[in-house]
Amino acid sequence: MTYKETLFFVAKCLTINHEEHNRHIVEEMLQSNIVDWDEVVKLSTAHYVYPALYCNLKKASLLSYLPEELVVHMEHITSLNRERNLQIIEQAKELNEQLLEYKITPIFLKGTAHLLDNLYEDIAERMLGDIDFIISDETYNQTVMILSKNQYNNKNSLLDDLRLGKHHPRMTHKNKIAAVEVHFRIVKTPYDHYLNYNTLKKNLQKTKDQVLILSDINQILHTIFNKQTNDLGYWMKTISLRNYYDLFLLSKKTNTLKAIQSIEKYFNILNSFLASCNFVFNNISSIHFKDDKKARTYVSKVNEFLVSPKKMKFNKAKWNFYFTTKLRFNKLKLAFVNINARKHLYNLLLRR
Numbered sequence: 482m483t484y485k486e487t488l489f490f491v492a493k494c495l496t497i498n499h500e501e502h503n504r505h506i507v508e509e510m511l512q513s514n515i516v517d518w519d520e521v522v523k524l525s526t527a528h529y530v531y532p533a534l535y536c537n538l539k540k541a542s543l544l545s546y547l548p549e550e551l552v553v554h555m556e557h558i559t560s561l562n563r564e565r566n567l568q569i570i571e572q573a574k575e576l577n578e579q580l581l582e583y584k585i586t587p588i589f590l591k592g593t594a595h596l597l598d599n600l601y602e603d604i605a606e607r608m609l610g611d612i613d614f615i616i617s618d619e620t621y622n623q624t625v626m627i628l629s630k631n632q633y634n635n636k637n638s639l640l641d642d643l644r645l646g647k648h649h650p651r652m653t654h655k656n657k658i659a660a661v662e663v664h665f666r667i668v669k670t671p672y673d674h675y676l677n678y679n680t681l682k683k684n685l686q687k688t689k690d691q692v693l694i695l696s697d698i699n700q701i702l703h704t705i706f707n708k709q710t711n712d713l714g715y716w717m718k719t720i721s722l723r724n725y726y727d728l729f730l731l732s733k734k735t736n737t738l739k740a741i742q743s744i745e746k747y748f749n750i751l752n753s754f755l756a757s758c759n760f761v762f763n764n765i766s767s768i769h770f771k772d773d774k775k776a777r778t779y780v781s782k783v784n785e786f787l788v789s790p791k792k793m794k795f796n797k798a799k800w801n802f803y804f805t806t807k808l809r810f811n812k813l814k815l816a817f818v819n820i821n822a823r824k825h826l827y828n829l830l831l832r833r
């Protein structure tokens with residue numbers, strides 16, 4: 482199996498319990514014994530959907546087609562991830578309670594929010610590393626201090642107080658399973674004009690544990706912006722099955738095209754993600770998008786890079802160079818007006 486064939490097979494497997502046409506294709510491939518399971522394991526692990534793959538195949542009663550040793554391994558990894566996620570859920574609820582004591586209300590994001598909201602039929606499906614939440618500008622410094630008081634630590638940096646990027650440096654606790662990222666923004670500037678604390682707090686929902694998360698529409702927007710702009714997916718034309726799977730499940734709750742139509746300025750960035758997602762998942766019923774020339778061109782490029790790894794590598798290198806250079810230039814400009822940024826730059830030069 483080529484990389485593209487493996488990717489499309491795994492993607493179809495993630496939808497087989499909702500899309501009948503994909504179930505038929507997957508079952509035929511399994512019956513024909515043409516699946517390269519080594520490549521499937523490698524790709525699904527790299528895309529952080531290995532447990533989700535197992536859960537979907539199990540629910541569809543298709544595990545009998547898999548090698549017995551592979552099923553045992555998948556079950557073991559999924560069980561470990563389920564236990565980890567149970568601990569993450571408890572840790573998130575504990576953090577919520579700790580901050581509420583100081584009248585600080587965190588809004589949980591991404592995978593943590595999805596777990597708290599029961600987006601997945603089995604919490605073992607989602608692999609995640611950090612607990613992410615956003616708080617108001619007014620409570621940002623206090624939140625970091627409260628976490629520090631509760632034995633969450635990070636490697637101090639001269640840049641910590643400059644609020645570069647989107648969040649405070651990852652904070653870890655020696656007795657807790659997940660690192661914590663305290664966000665002051667969830668998407669890069671200028672896209673945060675639409676998704677910032679003040680706009681997000683207008684449309685929130687509470688989980689059964691009384692924890693605040695984004696509205697379904699804003700979860701869709703955040704999922705797309707996170708891949709397309711934060712991770713530069715729009716320019717690199719890369720695919721993340723974990724992001725796609727989250728979007729797929731969210732599309733069962735809210736019309737995806739309606740969710741993005743309010744952000745006209747960046748409509749093409751958002752719509753291209755939906756078009757690509759629909760393409761990779763093989764034309765599924767719940768992902769709605771505008772099938773226009775720009776979306777088709779974007780998908781065509783995605784497909785071109787999937788069949789030509791050299792072109793994909795060159796494109797990624799080109800954009801990595803561009804954005805890395807841009808970031809370094811911005812840090813250099815900052816060093817002219819901020820003493821900590823100057824010290825940081827000086828230390829970097831000394832290391833060379």
